[in-house]
Amino acid sequence: MTQAKQVPATALPAIELRGITKRFPGVVANDNVSMTVADGEIHAICGENGAGKSTLMKILYGMQPADEGIMKVYGNEVDFKSPTDAIDLGIGMVHQHFMLADQLTVLENVVLGAEPTKSGGRIDFAAAKSHLAEVSDSYGLDLDPDDLVETLGVGERQRVEIIKVLYRGAKILILDEPTAVLVPQEVEELFRNMRDLKANGATILFIDHKLDEVLAISDSITVLRHGKTVATMANDGVTSSELAELMVGSELPSPEITESTVTDRVTLEVRNVTVSGEDDRPAVDDVSVSVHAGEIVGVAGVEGNGQSELVDAIIGTASPATGSVHLLGEDITRHNVRTRRDEGIGYVPEDRHREGLLLPAPLWENAALGHQTKPPYAKGFFIDRDGARNHTETIRADFDVRTPNIDVSAQTLSGGNQQKLILGRELTSNPKLLIAAHPTRGIDVGAQAAVWDVMRQARKDGLATLLISADLDELIGLSDTIVVMLRGRIVATLDPADVTPRTLGAYMTGAQVDEQAGEKG
Amino acid sequence: MNTMIRRVALSVSAPLIALIFAVLVSSIVLLASGSNPVEAYGDMITHGLKLGTIVDILNRATPLYLSGVAAAIGFRMNLFNIGVEGQYRFAAIVAAYVGAQLALPGVLHVAVILVVAMVVGGATAGVAGALKVTRGINEVISTIMINAILISGVIAALSKRWQAGGSVDATSSNAGVGTDPIPESGLIPNLNGLVEPITGEISRGKELTGMFLVAVAVGVAYHIILNRTRFGYDLRASGINPFAARAGGVSSNRMIVTAMVLSGMVAGLVGMPSLMALGRFNPNFVSLLGFNGIAVALLGRNNPGGIVFGAIIFAFLDVSSGILQISGSASREIKDIIQGIILLAAVVAYEVVRRYREREEARLAAEALAADGPPTLDGGPTPSVAGA
Numbered sequence: 027m028t029q030a031k032q033v034p035a036t037a038l039p040a041i042e043l044r045g046i047t048k049r050f051p052g053v054v055a056n057d058n059v060s061m062t063v064a065d066g067e068i069h070a071i072c073g074e075n076g077a078g079k080s081t082l083m084k085i086l087y088g089m090q091p092a093d094e095g096i097m098k099v100y101g102n103e104v105d106f107k108s109p110t111d112a113i114d115l116g117i118g119m120v121h122q123h124f125m126l127a128d129q130l131t132v133l134e135n136v137v138l139g140a141e142p143t144k145s146g147g148r149i150d151f152a153a154a155k156s157h158l159a160e161v162s163d164s165y166g167l168d169l170d171p172d173d174l175v176e177t178l179g180v181g182e183r184q185r186v187e188i189i190k191v192l193y194r195g196a197k198i199l200i201l202d203e204p205t206a207v208l209v210p211q212e213v214e215e216l217f218r219n220m221r222d223l224k225a226n227g228a229t230i231l232f233i234d235h236k237l238d239e240v241l242a243i244s245d246s247i248t249v250l251r252h253g254k255t256v257a258t259m260a261n262d263g264v265t266s267s268e269l270a271e272l273m274v275g276s277e278l279p280s281p282e283i284t285e286s287t288v289t290d291r292v293t294l295e296v297r298n299v300t301v302s303g304e305d306d307r308p309a310v311d312d313v314s315v316s317v318h319a320g321e322i323v324g325v326a327g328v329e330g331n332g333q334s335e336l337v338d339a340i341i342g343t344a345s346p347a348t349g350s351v352h353l354l355g356e357d358i359t360r361h362n363v364r365t366r367r368d369e370g371i372g373y374v375p376e377d378r379h380r381e382g383l384l385l386p387a388p389l390w391e392n393a394a395l396g397h398q399t400k401p402p403y404a405k406g407f408f409i410d411r412d413g414a415r416n417h418t419e420t421i422r423a424d425f426d427v428r429t430p431n432i433d434v435s436a437q438t439l440s441g442g443n444q445q446k447l448i449l450g451r452e453l454t455s456n457p458k459l460l461i462a463a464h465p466t467r468g469i470d471v472g473a474q475a476a477v478w479d480v481m482r483q484a485r486k487d488g489l490a491t492l493l494i495s496a497d498l499d500e501l502i503g504l505s506d507t508i509v510v511m512l513r514g515r516i517v518a519t520l521d522p523a524d525v526t527p528r529t530l531g532a533y534m535t536g537a538q539v540d541e542q543a544g545e546k547g
Numbered sequence: 548m549n550t551m552i553r554r555v556a557l558s559v560s561a562p563l564i565a566l567i568f569a570v571l572v573s574s575i576v577l578l579a580s581g582s583n584p585v586e587a588y589g590d591m592i593t594h595g596l597k598l599g600t601i602v603d604i605l606n607r608a609t610p611l612y613l614s615g616v617a618a619a620i621g622f623r624m625n626l627f628n629i630g631v632e633g634q635y636r637f638a639a640i641v642a643a644y645v646g647a648q649l650a651l652p653g654v655l656h657v658a659v660i661l662v663v664a665m666v667v668g669g670a671t672a673g674v675a676g677a678l679k680v681t682r683g684i685n686e687v688i689s690t691i692m693i694n695a696i697l698i699s700g701v702i703a704a705l706s707k708r709w710q711a712g713g714s715v716d717a718t719s720s721n722a723g724v725g726t727d728p729i730p731e732s733g734l735i736p737n738l739n740g741l742v743e744p745i746t747g748e749i750s751r752g753k754e755l756t757g758m759f760l761v762a763v764a765v766g767v768a769y770h771i772i773l774n775r776t777r778f779g780y781d782l783r784a785s786g787i788n789p790f791a792a793r794a795g796g797v798s799s800n801r802m803i804v805t806a807m808v809l810s811g812m813v814a815g816l817v818g819m820p821s822l823m824a825l826g827r828f829n830p831n832f833v834s835l836l837g838f839n840g841i842a843v844a845l846l847g848r849n850n851p852g853g854i855v856f857g858a859i860i861f862a863f864l865d866v867s868s869g870i871l872q873i874s875g876s877a878s879r880e881i882k883d884i885i886q887g888i889i890l891l892a893a894v895v896a897y898e899v900v901r902r903y904r905e906r907e908e909a910r911l912a913a914e915a916l917a918a919d920g921p922p923t924l925d926g927g928p929t930p931s932v933a934g935a
Contacts, residue, residue, distance in 0.1 A: 343793060364796030373794060381794040384787045391780070396795035398780050409780050430911045438908045 038101040040065045040198050040229040041086065046095035048081050055081040056092070057253040063198075063246075065100075068220060068230045070240040070261075073250035073273055079233045082250070083200050086231075087119045088112040099198070118196030120187045122203045126175050133158060133171035136190050161192050166222035181212035185219065198229045205239055217243050235273070235328060237266040237535045249273055270531025287320035288506050292355070293490035294340070294459050299349035301335045303514070308347070309335035311514035317459065317490040322481070324505030324522070325494045328534050332514035333494045334376060337463055340492070341373050342366045354458060367396050372457030374448055376464045376494070378441070382448050385437040389429060390418040392436045393451045400455070421450035426476060442473025449477060453484055460484065463494040478504060498527040512536050561900040562846065562856060565892035573885045577877055587877035595867035599750040606755065608855075608862035609762045610820045610833070614840020615858055616769050617668075617814035619849035621686075623773065624786045624806035626679075628672060630690025631814040632837025633697035638668040639818030640702055640726065643828035644709045647727035656733040661761070661819060668815020669808040671697070676807030680800040686807065706830060725829025735761075735823045758820040765813060770851035782806060842886070846893050861886060 041063040048056040056078045063069045073079050084090045086097070088106030097104050099115050106112050109119070126135050137154045144150040158171050167185055175186065184204060191199060201220075205213045220230055220243060234240050240247055241261060249256040249272040256272050294317040303309030310332045317323045327333050338344035340351055342363040350359040358366055367373070373396065375381035383392050394403040394414050402413035418432045425446045429439055436444060445465065452460060462481065466474040481504060485491060495501050501508055502522045510518040510533040518533045531537075574584035594600055614631055621628035628634075642664040649656060675689040709726045735757030739749050749755070773779040784792040785802045793799055817840065821833045843861055847853030868882035 341794065362796075362798065363793065364798070367796045375791075375794055380788075381790050384784055384791055387783070387787060391784075394780065395784060395791060398777055398784075398795070404777050407778075408776050409774075411775070434908050434911065435905075437905070438911075 038065065039063060039098075040067075040100060041231070042096075042098040042101075043082075043086075044096040044098075046082065046085060046092045046097065048078075048085060048090065048092050054253050056085070059095070059250070059253070059255050061248045061255055061258055063229060063231055066224060066227055066229055067245040068224055068232060068243055070244035070247045071231065071233050071250060072235050072237065072240050072247060072269065073256075077250040077273075078253040079250055080202065081253075083119065083202055083231070083233060086112070087117060087200060113194055113196070116195055116197040117200065118191030118194060118198070119200040120184070120191060120202065120204060124183050124187055126183060126186060128174075128176040130175060131171065132169055132173050132175060132178075132186055132189075135175055135186055136171075136193050138190075140194055158189070158193060162189055165189075165192060165219075165226050165228070167192075167219055179212075181215055184212075184216065188219070188223075192223075192228075197227070198231065199223065201230060201232045203233050203235075205234060205236060213239065237269045237273075237531075238537070240269065241266060266535050266537045267528050267532045270535065271528045273531070286506060287486050287488070289319045289321075289488065291319040292316050293319050293353065294492065295352040296336070296340065297350045297352065299336070299339050299346045299351065301332075301339050301344055301514075302347050303335070308514055310339060310346070312349070313511075313514070313516055314349075315492075315509055315516065317492055319458075319488045319490050320485055321506045322485050322491040322493050322504050324501035324508040325492065325511055326498065326501050326508055326530055326534055327511035329496060331511045331534075333511055334463070335514075336511070337373075337376070337461055337492075337494060340461055341371055364399065368399060370456065370458035372452035372455060372460040374445075374452055374460065374462040374465050376467070378444055378448055383436045383444060386435050389422075389427075389432040389434060389436060389439075389447060390415045392447060393418040393421055393432075395451070397451065397455045417454070421447065421454055424454075425450035425480065440473075442476075445473060445477060446480075449480055453480065453489075457489065460489055460491045461494075462491060464496060465493070466495075466497060466500060498530050502527065502530065510534055557900055557904060558848075558853075561896040562853070562893055564896045565846075565889050566860065568892040568896075569885050569888040572888050573881055576884055577881060580878070582877035582881075584877075587871060587881065590870050590874045590876050591864075591867040594870035595863055598746055599753045600866060602749055602753045602755050603866045604859065604862045605759055606820060606824075607865055608858040609756055609759050610817045610836050611839055611843050611861055612762045612854055612858035613758075613765060613813055613819075614817045614836045615843035615847060615854040616765055616840075616851070617810045617817065617837075618841045618844035619847070619854060620769070620806055620810040620813060622786075622844060622849045624782050624802060625789070626676075626803065626806055626810070627687045628675070628690055628807060628810045628814070629687055629841070630672060630675060630694050630837070631810070631817065631840055632835070633690070633694035634668040634671045634811050634814035635817035635837055636702055636832065636834070637671055637697045638664040638815035639822050639832060640705050640709070640828040641667045642815075642819070643726045643729060643822055644705070646729040646733040646822075647827070649733065650730060651732060653732045656730070657735050660729070660733050660822075661816065664815040664819055664822075665812040666815070668817075669812035672811025672814060673804060673808040676804040679807075680803050706828070709828075711827070725825075725827040725832075728826045729822075734826060754824070756820040756823060758816070758823055761816065761819070765816065766851050766855065769813075773851070778805075842890050846890060848897065860889065 039062045043059060043061050046056050046059040047054070059078070059082060071079050071082070081090065085092045088109045088111050091106075097106075099117065104111070104115060112119075127138065130138070133151065133155060136158055137149070142150040142153045142157070144153075155171055161167075162169055167189055169182065169185055169189065175183065178186065188199065204216060220232070223230060232244065241264070244261050246258065246260050247264070247269070248258045249269065251273060296313060296315045299310055299313050300308050301310035313332070313336060315323065325333055325336070335344060339346045342358075342361060346359065350357055352358065353366070353369055353371065356369075358369065361369070379385060384395060391414075394409070397403050398409065402410060402417040404410055405413070415432060421427060422429060422432060427439070427446045427450065428443050436447070439447065449465065465481065466477050478500070481491060481493075493501065493504060502525060505522050508520045508522050508525065508530070509516045510520065510530070512534065517536070520530070520533070570588070577584040577587055595604065614635070617631045617634075618628060642660045645663045646656070646660040649659060651659060671693065672690070675686045675693060678684040678689045679686050706725070711724055711727045737754035738757055738759060739754055742755060743749060773783065781792065781797045782802055784795065785797050785799055789799050814837065817836050818832065822828065825832075839861060843854055843857040846857030846860065847855070864882040864885055868879045871877050871879045871881065
């Protein structure tokens, strides 16, 4: 592990966390997290999705109580019951998703909920305006208070959110992935604003997983992994490769690489697919990739670089602007989702609660989802209840789904068991191709190993798998080929036998662009 | 089997608790207004158990049940078809007109009238579905608008145009009585002859509607389609989680339009018991069944069996409260209060039972896991999460 320098403690730290632990059913989101944020610094918290960053920030902002641990603000121990308590102590949070009323002006949005009133309960807009002017001047944030929010761009809206927080007297700002919604120019503008804020005495806690941004703006960095603090260090001389290694962890034993079962039969072929994004930039930009029977192709990339949209284009929930998708030689670009699923595409979605399960429905109905048109789940026009139930019992036994019975609702199961159920239903439906998006995300270690086993076995049996993952060890251990996506493009095609998480991380962040796997530093 | 009994007991408990709660609260209201609740409820129950009243209750419950099913089909797909009111009245007037123009043998004539009603209802609701899919217009807004257009515009205009006698001639002896009468062959006969061998003679003037059997058939069909067919599975899946359903190959647009059309088709039948009894559509044609159906569906949890319960409770209160006016033991409006409170209490009780059931399930699952012991891994690596 990289030698991490501790930030020398100055007078009184703005925030001090000791041993914060937060458990959710089946998962420990924060495990004994400790960190110190000095007064007046920009402190970045980075880590992969699911590392526990957001939970930690919610605890800090009073949205969720911690199960264990001590929290100090300017040296005083605090116990927040709600965000109001946090705001009273000068902590403000800017959420990733803006909470603004489009039809109101900047001024109205800023004072909303904290309106100065004059006699008779009328809003004192004059006072509000002068206070707003004071705040924006002193922090160098430039906005016209009379503009309608709906006319503003994303960067400006974010500035409104920041001013909203400052207006309420916040000295410590929490920014939750502020750059996720911004284009590069806006990111620069945001960073300028953040430096101004810092110069005027604010402390900023900033969540991000884009390493180049973290390195560009922060004074110190805390890395979280699997809910634990891996390191806190000053931002001097640390490289993005080192950070990447800390984030994903290289000391995890890799799933062993077994002999190749790759055949010469192309199962999936994606040809020059482009998917339009929400802004001008395409989400997937001219991507070509193919997966053979018996092959696992891993897709690496920092979240939000087009992986989800590529999956959508393959399973049919989004249609590509240009390019085509072929399954076993047949062009399926125009086929709808049902046809594609029936043609043999199995799908393990990235967010199993959102796309994978009917949470309040019984397990056997969940087992049928996506395969409800075919035996054993259906008999002609009817659902075959006996067939579906028997088959669900088979899945339960073969995939070790721990459940009292198959009539309990899916929400009763732990994440790992839910995932095993999903994998079971996809793999027992005789798929030709499996799209597995983050198959081991948020599940416990035991279930993770079971999922890997299942995928390896399926590969041996000739299944073609496209594996999208943020867990670099998983990618390196399971894949026969790894492609790296960055800003919607495939920027590298690598042989997992000669990459390390460190080099992979470098490709993912764009620190390394060619195919030469040289070490940095 | 024990779990089966538990499950049934749990699902019945919520509406029962709601009913008891509503009776208690209404008693307080009755006491406060100077009436004797025991006397009032006594009157309602004695009156409600008379054979003639039971026939009235079933006649009232029949359209309420159909209306409840119409609303429930929408609810199962997360659609709020608030337009049942307009759909059934529009369907009724068109069916009445078409029925009056035809001379067909009995069964066929009845079938044509019912099919016309279903097609009109389905098409009307389908418009709202199509607007949602193509233009993103919320179905609540569009069905309310369509209600307004149909009820105060189209139906009013058609009533005049299809006035019996073919004109609005005020001197005509038929003026104001509604559309031309449907010939005898187009009317479903009452079921008195069918049930009297069992129940004994039903008092004169009371006829058990033949639509009762149609409502039973609709209930059975609703149950089978919803719970036994692929289509019903897709519908429920989309209602529970549209994203998962989509990833599972269900086209949400298609489901929205189909669910609206089916809901409207059942809505088209809501006016049929009255049409069959009256033989024509008239200006005083029964109203508000559509809105009551929403309440009935909520009370019945959108469940084919539950809606039976909801429809009968509402019908019982509607009909048996009639005696209060005569006996003078309380004001008849007490039934509105009871209906309102049942509904509120049911919503709360269902939620309480749902949470209890969830906790119970989680507990059982945890026990099952503990009994299995810690997970054992056969083969494969055991990655350990290294700490800081």
